[in-house]
Amino acid sequence: MLEKDVLVIGAGPAGLAASIEAGKYGASVLLVDLNMQPGGQLFKQIHKFFGSSAHRSGTRGYDIGKQLLKEAEESDVEIWMQSTVIGIFPGNKIAIEKGLDSGEKEMVTMQAKKIIIATGASENAIRFKGWTTPGVMGAGAAQTMINVNHVKPGQKIVMLGTGNVGLIVSYQLMQAGCDVVSLIEAAPKIGGYAVHAAKIRRAGVPIRLQHTIIEAKKGADGCVCGCVIAQVDEHFQPIPGTEETIACDTIALAAGLKPTMDLVKLAGCKLTFNGPFGGYIPLHNERMETSCEGVFVAGDTTGVEEANTALEEGKIAGISAAEDLGLLTADAASDKRAEIWDRLHSLRLGPFGERRMIEKEVVMDEYKERIGTPSPIQ
Amino acid sequence: MALINTGYLEYEELESIQTLPSDERYAEGPVAIIECVQEIPCNPCEAACHFGAIKIGEPITKLPTLIGEKCVGCGMCVARCPGLAIVVVDKTFTDTTATVAFPFEYYPTPVVGEERNAMNRKGEIVCKGKIVKVVNPASYDHTPVVTVEIPKEFADEVRTVERI
Numbered sequence: 001m002l003e004k005d006v007l008v009i010g011a012g013p014a015g016l017a018a019s020i021e022a023g024k025y026g027a028s029v030l031l032v033d034l035n036m037q038p039g040g041q042l043f044k045q046i047h048k049f050f051g052s053s054a055h056r057s058g059t060r061g062y063d064i065g066k067q068l069l070k071e072a073e074e075s076d077v078e079i080w081m082q083s084t085v086i087g088i089f090p091g092n093k094i095a096i097e098k099g100l101d102s103g104e105k106e107m108v109t110m111q112a113k114k115i116i117i118a119t120g121a122s123e124n125a126i127r128f129k130g131w132t133t134p135g136v137m138g139a140g141a142a143q144t145m146i147n148v149n150h151v152k153p154g155q156k157i158v159m160l161g162t163g164n165v166g167l168i169v170s171y172q173l174m175q176a177g178c179d180v181v182s183l184i185e186a187a188p189k190i191g192g193y194a195v196h197a198a199k200i201r202r203a204g205v206p207i208r209l210q211h212t213i214i215e216a217k218k219g220a221d222g223c224v225c226g227c228v229i230a231q232v233d234e235h236f237q238p239i240p241g242t243e244e245t246i247a248c249d250t251i252a253l254a255a256g257l258k259p260t261m262d263l264v265k266l267a268g269c270k271l272t273f274n275g276p277f278g279g280y281i282p283l284h285n286e287r288m289e290t291s292c293e294g295v296f297v298a299g300d301t302t303g304v305e306e307a308n309t310a311l312e313e314g315k316i317a318g319i320s321a322a323e324d325l326g327l328l329t330a331d332a333a334s335d336k337r338a339e340i341w342d343r344l345h346s347l348r349l350g351p352f353g354e355r356r357m358i359e360k361e362v363v364m365d366e367y368k369e370r371i372g373t374p375s376p377i378q
Numbered sequence: 379m380a381l382i383n384t385g386y387l388e389y390e391e392l393e394s395i396q397t398l399p400s401d402e403r404y405a406e407g408p409v410a411i412i413e414c415v416q417e418i419p420c421n422p423c424e425a426a427c428h429f430g431a432i433k434i435g436e437p438i439t440k441l442p443t444l445i446g447e448k449c450v451g452c453g454m455c456v457a458r459c460p461g462l463a464i465v466v467v468d469k470t471f472t473d474t475t476a477t478v479a480f481p482f483e484y485y486p487t488p489v490v491g492e493e494r495n496a497m498n499r500k501g502e503i504v505c506k507g508k509i510v511k512v513v514n515p516a517s518y519d520h521t522p523v524v525t526v527e528i529p530k531e532f533a534d535e536v537r538t539v540e541r542i
Contacts, residue, residue, distance in 0.1 A: 048460035048519070050420035052438050058422030058458050060519065174541070175484055189382040194416050195461030197385035202538050204501030207385045308419070350417035350439035 004030045004078075006321050007094055007112035009085050009263055012040020013307045014299025014314035015118035016068040021318025022116075023075030025327040030112070031072070032083040032096055038072075039065035040120060041140070042307065044147040046175075047168060050193075051308040051347065061307065088115070088267045090377050092294060114294045114321040117264055118314060121257040121278060121300035126160060130216030135224030139169040139254035146176040154250030158227050159183045160213050164306075166254030167196035173252075174203055181248050183207045184229055186236050193352070214238050216251055227251050257304045267295050268378050272366055276359050277303025283367045286337065287320040288313060291367075293374040296321055303363070305356060312344050386499040387413055389534055399446045399467075408451025408468035408479070412442050413537075414461060426458035453479050457518035466525075469533050476533035477510060479525040484541045488512060488524050494539040496528050504532050507539055 011033035045061020082099025219225030299310035323333035348357035431448035496507035511525035
């Protein structure tokens with residue numbers, strides 16, 4: 001049976017950072033991902049990243065992706081793409097449906113001393129009349145179409161949601177040559193960074209607060225030809241009589257994300273529900289270890305944040321795995337983690353981050369209370 | 379109405395949060411205006427300035443502050459700000475006109491000599507503007523910095539040109 005020191009699942013920023021870090025200390029690392037290309041969402045992030053200039057901020061997402069792939073190669077990380085983990089068993093045995101160059105799949109069973117789960121998050125859907133009509137899609141899908149596949153999802157776009165995803169994707173749709181007709185937001189204020197909103201506004205695009213989409217209109221071709229919006233009350237319920245119809249051919253939904261928990265659940269990691277982090281998440285400690293001994297988590301799987309925090313958490317998971325493999329002394333590992341926690345702390349300051357900082361503490365306190373010491377996969 | 383409700387800054391709101399150049403500083407020539415008013419974890423502008431004119435410090439969520447006397451109006455920060463929230467304004471361009479240098483990441487990139495509608499923070503057309511400079515070296519990483527000449531009275535208002 002194939003044996004590796006570390007199996008990392010998910011080749012986004014968290015998984016790549018974890019792989020690089022573990023590989024750097026001499027662990028043999030296998031990184032698997034079900035997508036065609038590694039990088040997670042990084043290669044569709046054509047904007048310059050926020051964060052600390054000491055840590056790649058001001059660099060466009062796809063360039064960060066390229067740097068990470070180069071570092072992964074330098075750390076001798078083996079990468080399997082189009083490969084899906086379908087089973088996690090006691091004794092850290094893993095079943096992987098491996099994608100072959102021929103396009104066929106092969107079942108591989110392997111054993112990993114340590115497992116790092118970094119499966120990211122998926123977009124929330126919003127249901128309204130006609131929401132399954134062709135032309136209604138996640139904002140992430142629209143972003144993949146323009147920035148990865150270079151295809152416009154439509155010409156006239158309505159964006160639901162003004163978090164950073166809604167704002168950034170709206171801007172990028174305009175860069176791609178689409179006409180963003182309006183952004184619709186149920187809350188009484190814009191959710192994302194003001195600098196992103198400012199780009200949208202000075203391009204002449206209206207942002208409709210305290211409104212929601214109640215219907216997607218279907219044209220003769222069976223596709224979206226418009227949407228009906230309505231004002232909402234303080235309980236986010238549409239107010240009758242306030243309906244308006246906006247002509248559009250695409251409705252993009254940017255209503256937040258939720259952590260992708262399938263493999264975390266499969267491994268039997270204990271969960272907690274955390275609203276601000278997007279739903280159920282695995283309990284973990286400051287080493288990013290879950291309730292299962294030798295199973296670590298990082299990135300959006302541990303609570304939806306952004307790429308900078310995912311990178312840092314991935315590093316912590318990689319360091320902890322290397323430490324448990326005896327490749328790094330406990331003191332060295334704990335010093336390195338402390339440095340990274342300092343950076344995470346500064347990324348979680350300010351009005352947008354402080355809630356996440358508090359919630360992270362809550363999750364780790366709950367770990368101490370409910371778990372204390374992790375136990376092997378059952 | 380505040381920025382978080384409208385998406386754009388009123389000049390008064392900007393002025394109440396950011397330190398803007400004094401009239402004396404404007405009289406000396408081009409100077410950066412930092413329209414960044416929320417504490418977000420971001421500091422590339424500080425490292426972008428070779429003259430030490432932008433101060434953030436620790437933690438990185440602090441707002442940037444412009445030290446007007448150190449700023450030479452070079453525009454490095456304009457291209458480096460991930461939020462596209464910095465412009466360079468020159469109120470001394472001619473007796474009657476000023477220039478605004480701003481980041482512009484849409485195609486087609488304006489060309490020198492072109493006339494375009496100049497827009498304010500709300501996306502309203504303020505006046506006609508003439509493109510006088512377009513800088514787009516590799517170091518700007520695909521964020522061209524475009525300079526538009528406009529009547530002086532609109533220098534605090536104009537922040538971009540119309541997309542075509």
